[in-house]
Amino acid sequence: MKFALNEKGANPDFVTSYRELAKAIQNKDKAAADAALAKLHVQNLYEDAYYGLAEFTYARQWGDEAQRYAGLLRAVAEESTPRYLPRDSFFANQIAVRQKVRVLSIRPGA
Numbered sequence: 001m002k003f004a005l006n007e008k009g010a011n012p013d014f015v016t017s018y019r020e021l022a023k024a025i026q027n028k029d030k031a032a033a034d035a036a037l038a039k040l041h042v043q044n045l046y047e048d049a050y051y052g053l054a055e056f057t058y059a060r061q062w063g064d065e066a067q068r069y070a071g072l073l074r075a076v077a078e079e080s081t082p083r084y085l086p087r088d089s090f091f092a093n094q095i096a097v098r099q100k101v102r103v104l105s106i107r108p109g110a
Contacts, residue, residue: 014040014047021054025061033058049075
C-alpha cells in the first residue's frame with residue numbers, strides 16, 4: 001500500500017509501523033502484530049483512516065465481528081467520497097459498512 005508522505009499524508013514512523021503490522025498479519029505473527037499496532041500513533045485524519053483499516057485487518061485475523069466493524073467505521077468515518085484511503089479501499093469498506101448496517105437493521109433484537 002502506498003502512502004503520501006507530506007503534510008496531508010502519513011508521517012514516516014506511522015508508515016513504518018503500518019508496514020510492520022501488515023507483514024506480521026500476513027505472517028500470522030500475533031505478537032509482532034500487537035507490537036506494531038501499539039506503535040501506530042495517529043497524528044492526523046489521514047493516519048486515522050489507515051488506523052481504522054489496520055484495526056479491521058487485525059480483527060479479521062484475530063478479532064471478532066464487532067472489532068472488524070469498528071475498524072471499518074473508523075476507516076470510512078463520515079466520508080462520502082475517498083479523501084484519505086485509496087479509492088478502491090474506501091469503497092470496499094464503505095460497502096461493507098452499509099451491508100453491516102443493513103443486517104443490523106433487520107436482525108431481531110439488534
